[in-house]
Amino acid sequence: xxxxxxxxxxxxxxxxxxxxxxxxxxxxxxxxxxxxxxxxxxxxxxxxxxxxxxxxxxxxxxxxxxxxxxxxxxxxxxxxxxxxxxxxxxxxxxxxxxxxxxxxxxxxxxxxxxxxx
Amino acid sequence: xxxxxxxxxxxxxxxxxxxxxxxxxxxxxxxxxxxxxxxxxxxxxxxxxxxxxxxxxxxxxxxxxxxxxxxxxxxxxxxxxxxxxxxxxxxxxxxxxxxxxxxxxxxxxxxxxxxxxxxxxxxxxxxxxxxxxxxxxxxxxxxxxxxxxxxxxxxxxxxxxxxxxxxxxxxxxxxxxxxxxxxxxxxxxxxxxxxxxxxxxxxxxxxxxxxxxxxxxxxxxx
Numbered sequence: 001x002x003x004x005x006x007x008x009x010x011x012x013x014x015x016x017x018x019x020x021x022x023x024x025x026x027x028x029x030x031x032x033x034x035x036x037x038x039x040x041x042x043x044x045x046x047x048x049x050x051x052x053x054x055x056x057x058x059x060x061x062x063x064x065x066x067x068x069x070x071x072x073x074x075x076x077x078x079x080x081x082x083x084x085x086x087x088x089x090x091x092x093x094x095x096x097x098x099x100x101x102x103x104x105x106x107x108x109x110x111x112x113x114x115x116x117x
Numbered sequence: 118x119x120x121x122x123x124x125x126x127x128x129x130x131x132x133x134x135x136x137x138x139x140x141x142x143x144x145x146x147x148x149x150x151x152x153x154x155x156x157x158x159x160x161x162x163x164x165x166x167x168x169x170x171x172x173x174x175x176x177x178x179x180x181x182x183x184x185x186x187x188x189x190x191x192x193x194x195x196x197x198x199x200x201x202x203x204x205x206x207x208x209x210x211x212x213x214x215x216x217x218x219x220x221x222x223x224x225x226x227x228x229x230x231x232x233x234x235x236x237x238x239x240x241x242x243x244x245x246x247x248x249x250x251x252x253x254x255x256x257x258x259x260x261x262x263x264x265x266x267x268x269x270x271x272x273x274x275x276x277x278x279x280x281x282x283x284x285x286x287x288x289x290x291x292x293x294x295x296x297x298x299x300x301x302x303x304x305x306x307x308x309x310x311x312x313x314x315x316x317x318x319x320x321x322x323x324x325x326x327x328x329x330x331x332x333x334x335x336x337x338x339x
Contacts, residue, residue, distance in 0.1 A: 021157065024164040063161070066126040067169035106171045 016049020030107035143183030187214025253323025261302030268295030
């Protein structure tokens with residue numbers, strides 16, 4: 001179960017903790033892409049955190065589109081905490097997708113060095 | 118509270134694209150509650166604008182601030198030492214806040230970042246509805262606490278009209294008939310007698326019909 005080494009994991013108690021600004025800052029500061037890995041829908045320990053995260057991810061994707069950036073740089077996935085191999089698979093899938101999109105154009109234009117991924 | 122919704126980012130970008138130093142100014146009052154113009158929204162809009170201009174290879178400085186209120190000069194005055202560093206402001210306060218900002222800093226270009234919508238209340242998280250049209254002469258005492266001016270699509274004072282069907286308004290099946298609501302509330306209160314006498318014509322001079330309004334409370338004046 002290996003996943004790409006260029007992924008940096010930011011731990012949160014629940015994806016419901018992930019705010020819009022966290023995703024925006026990650027991209028603004030140079031991350032090529034961000035995915036939110038939430039629990040399966042209906043299985044949130046805190047009831048609806050993953051559903052909230054899903055809406056925020058959708059919002060950020062729309063916002064990125066409105067400023068001419070690829071919305072696919074931000075994505076939401078749902079998997080259970082016991083699915084290590086699935087996590088690795090998603091990480092590879094996301095990395096491949098981002099690689100196709102190329103480097104974050106904001107970073108390419110000299111924005112601050114990436115602090116999040 | 119006063120409700121607002123964010124303007125499309127493209128529209129804001131169109132207005133500010135020729136400036137080099139922009140201040141995104143929020144308001145921690147009403148627009149923060151309806152999640153359109155508070156500190157969180159300042160951060161999100163500023164981040165989006167930075168990314169857009171970086172992508173366009175344009176160097177631009179974007180400052181962030183959120184004032185307690187933009188409709189009070191005392192709070193706007195907090196900007197007086199730093200606003201000179203900018204050449205334009207995107208205010209995401211309500212229309213009153215944007216105008217007060219423009220009035221106080223008259224040499225500054227001030228652009229609205231939200232569309233101000235109505236005076237309303239929070240139905241549930243993320244859902245707000247209109248409740249008051251600030252007509253200047255409140256009639257809620259005779260309508261069971263439900264305002265026909267704000268909640269009847271026709272603003273009629275003796276309803277319901279023929280467009281009321283199964284408790285809904287003819288303009289939209291999702292919109293409750295204001296007068297049906299009033300009827301049901303008055304029935305519950307045992308005050309249906311109110312319907313026996315028609316309500317006389319309302320004095321609309323206290324509403325917008327009387328021109329821009331001004332309110333003076335002498336005891337509050339210094």
